[in-house]
Amino acid sequence: MSAPLLEVENLxxxxxxxxxxxxxxxxxxxxxxRERLGIVGESGSGKSMTGRAILxxxxxxxxxxxxxxxxxxxxxxxxxxxxxxxxxxxxxxxxMQDPKFSLNPVMTVGDQIAEALKTHESLARKDVGARVLxxxxxxxxxxxxxxxxxxPHEVSGGxxxxxxxxxxxxxxxxxxxxxxxxxxLDVSVQAQVLxxxxxxxxxxGMGLILISHDLNLVARYxxxxxxxxxxxxxxxxxxxxxxxxxHPYTRGLLAAVPKMEETRDELPVLxxxxxxxx
Amino acid sequence: MTTVQNxxxxxxPNSKIQxxxxxxxxxxxxLMRNPLxxxxxxxxxxxxxxxxxxxxxxxxxxxxxxxxxxLLPPSAAHWMGTDELGRDIFSRVVYGARxxxxxxxxxxxxSAPLGLLIGAVAGYFGGWxxxxxMGITDVFLSMPKLILALAFVAALGPGIENAIIAIAIxxxxxxxxxxxxxxxxxxxxxxxxxxxxxxxSHTRIIVRHVLPLCTSSMIVRVTxxxxxxxxxxxxxGFLGLxxxxxxxxxxxxxxxxxxxxxxxxWVATMPGFAxxxxxLGFCFLGDGLxxxxxxKQGGKS
Amino acid sequence: xxxxxxxxxxxKAILSAIGGFVIVTLLTFVGLMAITFFIGRVxxxxxxxxxxxxxxxxxxxxxxxxxxxxxxxxxxxxIAYVGDVFQGDLGRSVSTNRSVASDLARxxxxxxxxxxxxxxIGVGLGVPLGVWAAARKGTxxxxxxxxxxxxxxxxPAFWLGLVGLVVFYATLDWVAGPGRVDIFYEGLVEPxxxxxxxxxxxxxxxxxxxxxxxxxILPAAILGFFSLAYIARMTRSFMLDQLGQEYIxxxxxKGVSExxxxxxxxxxxxxxxxITVIGLSYAALLEGSVMIETVFSWPGIGNYLTVAxxxxxxxxxxxxxxxxxxxxxxxxxxxDVLYRIxxxxxx
Numbered sequence: 001m002s003a004p005l006l007e008v009e010n011l012x013x014x015x016x017x018x019x020x021x022x023x024x025x026x027x028x029x030x031x032x033x034r035e036r037l038g039i040v041g042e043s044g045s046g047k048s049m050t051g052r053a054i055l056x057x058x059x060x061x062x063x064x065x066x067x068x069x070x071x072x073x074x075x076x077x078x079x080x081x082x083x084x085x086x087x088x089x090x091x092x093x094x095x096m097q098d099p100k101f102s103l104n105p106v107m108t109v110g111d112q113i114a115e116a117l118k119t120h121e122s123l124a125r126k127d128v129g130a131r132v133l134x135x136x137x138x139x140x141x142x143x144x145x146x147x148x149x150x151x152p153h154e155v156s157g158g159x160x161x162x163x164x165x166x167x168x169x170x171x172x173x174x175x176x177x178x179x180x181x182x183x184x185l186d187v188s189v190q191a192q193v194l195x196x197x198x199x200x201x202x203x204x205g206m207g208l209i210l211i212s213h214d215l216n217l218v219a220r221y222x223x224x225x226x227x228x229x230x231x232x233x234x235x236x237x238x239x240x241x242x243x244x245x246x247h248p249y250t251r252g253l254l255a256a257v258p259k260m261e262e263t264r265d266e267l268p269v270l271x272x273x274x275x276x277x278x
Numbered sequence: 279m280t281t282v283q284n285x286x287x288x289x290x291p292n293s294k295i296q297x298x299x300x301x302x303x304x305x306x307x308x309l310m311r312n313p314l315x316x317x318x319x320x321x322x323x324x325x326x327x328x329x330x331x332x333x334x335x336x337x338x339x340x341x342x343x344x345x346x347x348x349l350l351p352p353s354a355a356h357w358m359g360t361d362e363l364g365r366d367i368f369s370r371v372v373y374g375a376r377x378x379x380x381x382x383x384x385x386x387x388x389s390a391p392l393g394l395l396i397g398a399v400a401g402y403f404g405g406w407x408x409x410x411x412m413g414i415t416d417v418f419l420s421m422p423k424l425i426l427a428l429a430f431v432a433a434l435g436p437g438i439e440n441a442i443i444a445i446a447i448x449x450x451x452x453x454x455x456x457x458x459x460x461x462x463x464x465x466x467x468x469x470x471x472x473x474x475x476x477x478x479s480h481t482r483i484i485v486r487h488v489l490p491l492c493t494s495s496m497i498v499r500v501t502x503x504x505x506x507x508x509x510x511x512x513x514x515g516f517l518g519l520x521x522x523x524x525x526x527x528x529x530x531x532x533x534x535x536x537x538x539x540x541x542x543x544w545v546a547t548m549p550g551f552a553x554x555x556x557x558l559g560f561c562f563l564g565d566g567l568x569x570x571x572x573x574k575q576g577g578k579s
Numbered sequence: 580x581x582x583x584x585x586x587x588x589x590x591k592a593i594l595s596a597i598g599g600f601v602i603v604t605l606l607t608f609v610g611l612m613a614i615t616f617f618i619g620r621v622x623x624x625x626x627x628x629x630x631x632x633x634x635x636x637x638x639x640x641x642x643x644x645x646x647x648x649x650x651x652x653x654x655x656x657x658i659a660y661v662g663d664v665f666q667g668d669l670g671r672s673v674s675t676n677r678s679v680a681s682d683l684a685r686x687x688x689x690x691x692x693x694x695x696x697x698x699x700i701g702v703g704l705g706v707p708l709g710v711w712a713a714a715r716k717g718t719x720x721x722x723x724x725x726x727x728x729x730x731x732x733x734x735p736a737f738w739l740g741l742v743g744l745v746v747f748y749a750t751l752d753w754v755a756g757p758g759r760v761d762i763f764y765e766g767l768v769e770p771x772x773x774x775x776x777x778x779x780x781x782x783x784x785x786x787x788x789x790x791x792x793x794x795x796i797l798p799a800a801i802l803g804f805f806s807l808a809y810i811a812r813m814t815r816s817f818m819l820d821q822l823g824q825e826y827i828x829x830x831x832x833k834g835v836s837e838x839x840x841x842x843x844x845x846x847x848x849x850x851x852x853x854i855t856v857i858g859l860s861y862a863a864l865l866e867g868s869v870m871i872e873t874v875f876s877w878p879g880i881g882n883y884l885t886v887a888x889x890x891x892x893x894x895x896x897x898x899x900x901x902x903x904x905x906x907x908x909x910x911x912x913x914x915d916v917l918y919r920i921x922x923x924x925x926x
């Protein structure tokens with residue numbers, strides 16, 4: 001593997017509460033090549049904040065810091081806000097969770113996708129249109145000419161998420177962060193959307209960070225897995241080795257995943273006493 | 279001190295009193311963290327103290343004329359100067375606090391419970407009772423309040439009592455709306471049905487369960503409305519329809535001072551500062567209270 | 580869903596919105612008339628006296644009593660009253676001795692002119708200030724704008740008018756004083772619309788135009804300040820709501836400039852609710868003009884109303900109340916229906 005695409009060392013994200021500042025991400029470190037990394041953890045484990053912190057999108061009053069946050073040789077922490085804007089979308093992009101909330105309700109789908117492109121490249125109007133249609137095609141939208149004129153509330157959740165993917169991939173970024181890309185979707189379309197992301201990422205040789213609470217899903221679509229708990233990485237392993245994980249939290253999570261062929265009366269509850277206090 | 283605080287903030291209070299006191303204490307602390315709310319609270323406290331202790335604070339009586347000391351500019355002897363009858367403006371402003379406080383208190387006492395009751399009844403019963411009551415409320419709500427108050431005073435005749443009645447008549451609809459919306463949210467909740475099953479009458483449910491649940495949003499709204507009430511009352515006074523001379527009502531004082539505005543500016547301006555200060559105090563306090571009691575409403579009016 | 584059926588859907592939605600608007604507005608008008616009727620005929624112990632004034636002779640009194648039909652039942656009286664109002668008959672004013680309707684038609688344009696310039700000032704400054712405060716939430720800029728806006732809720736309009744006159748007219752001499760034009764310009768242009776600025780422009784008399792503007796600017800700015808306060812506050816709160824939405828983060832992820840994030844993604848969706856706010860504050864300005872007109876001797880409906888109040892000229896009082904109330908209701912409901920038609924989410 002050549003020089004890593006992303007290096008993160010001792011990343012911290014904190015928010016103020018009435019009882020003082022609380023770290024939601026506590027000293028996270030990892031490196032990423034042009035590979036697919038999965039970050040799993042229960043809700044509140046700080047995984048989403050990790051994705052936003054890479055884009056430096058933690059809004060005040062939240063605060064972030066890291067010893068090292070380097071993307072493709074660029075020190076992200078040394079960038080001005082203007083410098084970051086050049087990277088966002090163009091080089092690092094992020095698929096948001098729920099298309100119902102993450103697409104602008106009063107802007108047509110076509111305009112929103114075109115905006116992502118026009119922000120980073122100056123193209124003639126008809127070239128922009130052509131690129132948008134082509135992109136919609138590649139996310140398997142059958143009649144893109146009709147879809148570009150629709151408003152987000154006029155499309156289904158699955159289609160909304162494919163539009164989101166089109167929007168985030170159209171400027172051809174090198175790193176894609178997918179923050180729970182399917183948790184708001186019907187089970188029936190989840191696999192389609194993930195297969196699509198997977199295919200496009202492989203095709204373009206991008207790096208992918210897939211953030212999810214779903215162990216199986218991450219194991220299926222990723223090369224490597226970080227298990228996060230309470231703002232820290234408790235386990236880091238190759239996806240293939242997940243089922244040999246040693247940390248009690250990971251073991252607990254694995255045990256809680258229901259399996260097709262078993263007949264358990266009751267799923268075990270995580271016994272937090274085993275690792276808490278570490 | 280710490281033990282009292284711990285007792286107040288106990289997560290599992292042992293009695294209803296402890297829980298209530300604990301809640302009030304938490305709200306008080308949250309309010310104290312908002313600097314504007316503290317300023318507002320201090321202003322209102324000052325208003326109340328000025329009203330209570332007016333005879334001790336004011337250097338002179340509000341009505342005592344001294345024609346030899348007419349229209350004197352502000353000085354050490356007369357902090358805000360004197361008016362056309364030689365009365366000390368500062369003393370009149372201090373006594374005016376009593377009138378202002380009386381007006382806002384009476385308007386609140388008349389209109390808030392009226393609106394609360396109408397809204398709660400409409401929301402609780404629903405159906406045609408709701409339709410009729412809210413229809414009336416909507417008609418009142420889409421009227422210009424000041425104009426309506428003016429028309430009422432015109433019919434009732436000038437005077438402070440009639441001004442209070444007119445303002446109260448125009449302010450209740452907003453409270454009815456809030457109370458109805460609030461009641462609708464828990465009308466079908468289980469504790470209400472439970473009380474019904476236990477044989478609680480409608481009156482009892484409305485009085486014991488529905489009304490108390492509406493109070494916090496009502497307090498916020500009433501506090502925010504105080505500024506408007508003060509301005510309307512002062513406006514009526516200014517037009518000569520509210521408090522009548524020689525009562526030291528701030529709006530009426532400005533009206534008298536209008537004649538001398540170009541040469542003796544202080545006569546009209548000083549009472550105005552009192553109005554602004556007190557109204558601003560209520561706004562600050564209301565804003566702060568809303569953030570504490572009704573966070574989802576933040577910023578909306 | 581094909582585009583065709585969605586279009587018919589939309590037309591239907593618009594029609595039902597307009598239908599609802601007409602019905603609700605008419606009902607509210609009737610409610611308004613019920614209130615003015617109640618004020619005029621039920622509250623006063625002697626309604627006849629309150630209409631003819633206490634200087635009336637016995638003959639005038641008796642004539643008025645029969646003319647008012649006070650021997651009939653309240654319901655019949657009310658229906659007759661509604662009929663009169665719809666025919667534009669608001670009775671006679673005892674102080675001007677003309678019909679209230681013609682009096683109001685004469686004074687209303689002056690108020691309209693002042694309120695319109697006022698709302699222009701209020702929107703022009705209030706919207707950017709509100710957006711700015713939201714974008715800088717929690718900073719000292721936000722706090723200053725907040726206090727400035729709250730002042731708009733706390734300063735008596737008549738007081739600010741007096742102070743404005745002392746400062747900008749008497750002391751600094753930046754603007755002209757009370758009235759619509761200087762005395763020697765009065766009656767120079769033909770009152771075609773009743774709006775002094777428009778009439779002067781139509782007549783091509785720019786001297787009158789600038790003089791009228793000189794007189795108008797201070798009262799309009801003071802009125803504008805009050806609508807600014809409300810508009811800025813509402814804009815801020817709408818914007819904060821928007822800026823907390825997920826799609827704002829989406830826009831930032833795309834690398835969109837902060838200016839575009841705020842004005843395109845944040846501001847565009849709130850334009851429709853802002854219409855309602857602006858409508859409401861325009862209506863409120865008509866109301867607020869009562870106090871301002873008194874201070875500036877502005878010959879508008881507010882001044883007419885206060886003079887009528889002091890003379891206990893009940894027909895004029897109720898007529899003004901009806902007209903201001905009707906305009907208020909109309910703007911109110913109109914901005915409501917506009918909201919329903921314009922919001923793309925209802926498409």
